[in-house]
Amino acid sequence: MTFSLRPMRCWPLVLLLVATHALAAEPFAWPGGKRAAVSLAYDDALPSQLDHAIPALDRHGLKGSFYLTLASDTLRTRRQAWVEAAQRGHELGNHSLFHQCSSSLPDREWVPPHRDLDTTTVAQMADQVRLANVMLAALDGRTARTMTVPCGDTQAQDGNYIDAVASEFVGIKLGQGGVVMDMATLDAAAVPVDVPVGVTGEQLIARVEEAARRGTMVGFTFHGIGGDYLSVSNEAHDALLRHLVAHPDVYWVAPFVDIMQYVVRVRSTQHATP
Template sequence: MKSLFSITACIVNLSIFLVFTAAAQNPEFPWPEGKKMAISLSFDDARASNPSPGATLLNEYGVKATFYVVPASMERDIPGWEMVVDTGHEIGNHSLYHPCSGNFVWSRNKALEDYTLERMRKELIAANDEVERLLGVRPEVFAYPCGLTYVGKGERTQSYVPLISELFLSGRGWKDEAPVDPYYADMAQLTGMEMDNKSFEEILPLIEAAAENRQWLVLAGHETNTEGNQTTYLSMLRKLCAYANDPANGIWIAPVGTVAKYVNEKRAAMEGNLNIPGISRPSEEGSINLTAEKGKGIGPDIKYMPEWNAFGWFTAKDRVEWDLDLPKKGTYEVWMEWSVSDEEAGKPFLLTSGDQTIEGVVKPSGSWETFQKTKIGKLSLEADFNRIIVASGEEFEDGALMDLKALTLVPVGK
């Protein structure tokens, strides 16, 4: 079994970037045409250098990027931005006024600390309206100004990530430390890694690490020129485009929205067959379905088997954990769905949550391919966070414990 997270250190411009890569027990992400990874180039603010020489250079290589614009800045060169649209680049929303923290003196009169969610909503919609009026396209993607995702201050602080999730296909951050995991990432919080003021040789380790882990590298910059602060160098872009266009490197380079739609389609097609650990919550009826897809397999030989949507483990050191978020405390009947052959049946298991324990013996289900469901006991769970763990009840040297598909928690009295 691969470790859930591996850490690759990339020394870039005398700095060490830690690139965390998920290695869950899932098939390799199916990028189009057998590609190894995706790259999206993105540029913020509608800088004057973006249409030319920026987009003009990208057009030489047939590479399309995403430009996150502030309408007032874009309005200074409408013909240039019309060219950007006409040549196939994506226009994204970067807010109406580029609000950032008032800690930046230049943003004091548009400080996020003075915003409310409703004010942000109105301005995001107004920015989309302005872009559509000026260029005839309506943005579907967003980039957080300054990479900041909150409004308000102190105890009135609120995230506006849910608002971006509602209004846009994706939201991109800034100066993040890792590429996007296409299986796991929150589309409203895509990681954006800085490419300003870097050579291609400094960017290349990020590309190679993302390719090794079949990830999506979203690069973020501002100006597109030969020199200057907050500038993505044209020399770097030329080398990157040539590298990405070489079929031997297995790179799909496309705008953020194009890749986001593709990832969403693949996720939907593979739903129910991926192990993406996450917190579980009750359904409207109050029951809680703890599927193997959302469990964390921990141990030397635990296996998530997508063909069965189940965990199987082969040593007593293996276990499966689920995290729960409950709105209120309650007592639940616990039902287990499992399979095991007659030969391997009979080993004890333990289910624990806090100081509570349910002990049982894995009974025969008929075969490894035949799943059964039975009640194994009760648990009293607290409001807020709970963790449930299933493990072997004793050491064993040969064979297997069981294949565990799901736990179902049914409120007592329902």
């Protein structure tokens, strides 16, 4: 039996591929050596967020990100509660003034004609988003801001309106997936999120454990907590919070704006290293 030595010429290529994979798989350097970042976010300025979500976060010493539709009833009737939430360290994020979504997509019969993204121009949406930032600054006095795109819809009547406003945000939640696959390729203007509805605490915990295994981050976008719509029960929500605080060495739970500012700093340092 004879053996050919010619396949050995492939070894340099094999070693290069192994080294490249090792570099790609290297965990992201989260603060304090933690293994994953967790963003707890809540959309639409719903009453159950003030009644249930924020008190639960406060009990556990965690900070969330609340994406306010500025035309929501709670901004008119419970404005001070949002101001106080910001004073306690919760993030107030931009979810536009009127929550424009596309009526032409499936199951969008609920979109009213005067808030239809299909008939709204890029310039109109850009004005709306910028005004929302001004109104949010009046509530919390902050300038750094993040956004969650209503319904995940970006196409206005004449183009992609997120392209017109992306530079004004530290990060934008857009897309589905929740657990980031690779921090090196993460698009800060299209950070994926999970939108949990009717899930158990075990299912929520499984998502943060996946992020820890990958060394990346996970973003949740909740709506109702123990009420309202697209709801998650108080029990499931609290089970997730208990798991996070029980493992402070594993999870960095922070407002989305803090997480994205940190990611930008780390990336700029890495890119500056020869």
